Amino acid sequence: MLSTTLLILSAVLLRTRRTHGHQTIWHPSMYGFNVTEQTFPYDNRPVTPLANGTFEQWWFHGHLDYPPNHGDFLELPAGKPATVEIACNKGLTSYWASSEGHTDVSQGDNPCPSDDGSFPSGAMHTTGFDDLTGCALAIAYESDVTKIQPENFTVFSVNHTCVWTRFTDFQVPERMPPCPEGGCHCAFFWIHSPNSGSEQNYMNGYRCNVTGSTSKVSLAEPKLPRRCGADPQFGKPHAVPGNCTYGAKQPFYWFQFERNNMFEGTYAPPFYTDLYNFKDGAQNDIFADSYASIPPPSPSQTAVPTPRQQPSATTSSSSSAPSASPSGQAPFGTPPGRCSTCRSKASRTSDVKKQSLFGFQTRKRTFSLWHPF
Ligand SMILES: *[C@@H]1O[C@H](CO)[C@@H](O)[C@H](O)[C@H]1NC(C)=O
Ligand SMILES: *[C@@H]1O[C@H](CO)[C@@H](O)[C@H](O)[C@H]1NC(C)=O
Ligand SMILES: *[C@@H]1O[C@H](CO)[C@@H](O)[C@H](O)[C@H]1NC(C)=O
Ligand SMILES: *[C@@H]1O[C@H](CO)[C@@H](O)[C@H](O)[C@H]1NC(C)=O
Numbered sequence: 318m319l320s321t322t323l324l325i326l327s328a329v330l331l332r333t334r335r336t337h338g339h340q341t342i343w344h345p346s347m348y349g350f351n352v353t354e355q356t357f358p359y360d361n362r363p364v365t366p367l368a369n370g371t372f373e374q375w376w377f378h379g380h381l382d383y384p385p386n387h388g389d390f391l392e393l394p395a396g397k398p399a400t401v402e403i404a405c406n407k408g409l410t411s412y413w414a415s416s417e418g419h420t421d422v423s424q425g426d427n428p429c430p431s432d433d434g435s436f437p438s439g440a441m442h443t444t445g446f447d448d449l450t451g452c453a454l455a456i457a458y459e460s461d462v463t464k465i466q467p468e469n470f471t472v473f474s475v476n477h478t479c480v481w482t483r484f485t486d487f488q489v490p491e492r493m494p495p496c497p498e499g500g501c502h503c504a505f506f507w508i509h510s511p512n513s514g515s516e517q518n519y520m521n522g523y524r525c526n527v528t529g530s531t532s533k534v535s536l537a538e539p540k541l542p543r544r545c546g547a548d549p550q551f552g553k554p555h556a557v558p559g560n561c562t563y564g565a566k567q568p569f570y571w572f573q574f575e576r577n578n579m580f581e582g583t584y585a586p587p588f589y590t591d592l593y594n595f596k597d598g599a600q601n602d603i604f605a606d607s608y609a610s611i612p613p614p615s616p617s618q619t620a621v622p623t624p625r626q627q628p629s630a631t632t633s634s635s636s637s638a639p640s641a642s643p644s645g646q647a648p649f650g651t652p653p654g655r656c657s658t659c660r661s662k663a664s665r666t667s668d669v670k671k672q673s674l675f676g677f678q679t680r681k682r683t684f685s686l687w688h689p690f
């Protein structure tokens with residue numbers, strides 16, 4: 318009796334362990350919500366990292382034929398946070414019932430518990446809090462998913478301390494207009510630190526809808542983000558605000574075989590941080606009327622635009638664009654989530670060394686990035 322129980326228990330544990338991957342936002346509105354390791358001829362679970370893919374493989378994670386159920390939307394309350402659940406396995410979330418293990422293996426706010434209790438675990442791809450690189454939610458005001466092109470997504474919310482916690486807040490800009498009949502489409506994007514793994518993109522698609530909207534102004538056409546923040550590791554100690562893209566920006570499409578919009582090398586990934594002028598929180602300057610004009614960005618540009626109309630929301634202080642004189646407290650190029658009480662990065666970085674593009678090593682353990690457990 319006891320041994321049978323143990324056998325079942327270890328089978329369940331083995332099962333959940335084997336299905337650990339990396340990280341995504343789990344929600345019933347997701348394309349590929351129930352895709353498992355067996356659904357495709359290759360491992361195409363929503364948490365599987367994307368690199369070197371054809372367009373069909375990486376766009377919406379190749380899950381366009383696995384749409385959410387009718388009526389399931391990720392709700393985006395204008396001017397308020399949308400709280401989502403990030404985890405490396407669906408069993409760790411509120412949606413565990415439809416996970417491969419059909420078991421609630423959640424551990425509070427931990428997005429990806431490791432076997433030995435250490436934190437952060439390998440699948441979080443960070444050496445510590447100071448090595449987090451942010452992630453983003455983007456939106457396309459189109460209900461027909463087949464009509465959406467990569468150039469149609471606009472990043473509307475960023476969280477610089479993603480993927481540290483399971484429950485993660487994304488502030489929704491107050492001026493988001495209503496979605497068309499049939500709703501909008503959203504996507505989650507994440508590129509992690511090069512200190513903890515290879516060149517991986519994460520993209521997952523969702524049906525979404527803006528609620529409580531009070532504005533009708535549409536979004537501006539999204540432009541390519543530019544690497545304008547301080548970049549000390551690459552000999553650029555200070556931010557170059559004139560080089561930034563202001564206003565609506567596309568997500569990063571990086572290291573695929575097709576339709577990239579970013580061409581940075583393996584060790585200089587693009588991040589959803591100040592490095593590319595993605596402020597922490599709501600992106601409040603993405604609307605058609607946000608700026609009277611935007612000077613062409615370049616390393617020698619000295620003029621930076623001032624947003625014409627700022628929302629009255631009180632939640633947006635950290636995401637307002639810098640004023641014309643960027644010398645003062647302009648929040649460029651600071652590491653994400655500056656945190657004086659966090660563990661020092663240096664001490665942890667030395668514990669991790671890159672082994673190859675696909676693996677890395679800590680003093681304790683070796684991980685395969687594809688199956689870190
Ligand atoms: C992607 O392909 C390039 C060239 O074929 C290769 O050098 C690189 O290791 C691959 N990277 C990944 C993450 O698959
Ligand atoms: C996912 O699986 C659950 C059952 O485990 C089912 O209720 C739900 O409808 C499925 N969702 C989709 C989008 O297939
Ligand atoms: C979507 O992007 C394509 C370019 O890929 C562009 O031609 C089209 O106008 C965009 N659609 C909208 C609604 O902006
Ligand atoms: C990012 O998510 C964390 C965890 O939910 C939250 O504490 C933080 O306020 C969020 N950041 C922003 C800018 O909303």
Ligand SMILES: *[C@@H]1O[C@H](CO)[C@@H](O)[C@H](O)[C@H]1NC(C)=O
Binds near residue numbers: 496529
């Ligand atoms: C989206 O939300 C709005 C506002 O709550 C609502 O009127 C509309 O019906 C929703 N759209 C869909 C497709 O559910």
Ligand SMILES: *[C@@H]1O[C@H](CO)[C@@H](O)[C@H](O)[C@H]1NC(C)=O
Binds near residue numbers: 542543544557615
């Ligand atoms: C300016 O932005 C471009 C495009 O992202 C980047 O390649 C370049 O390094 C940046 N230069 C400076 C000085 O910020």
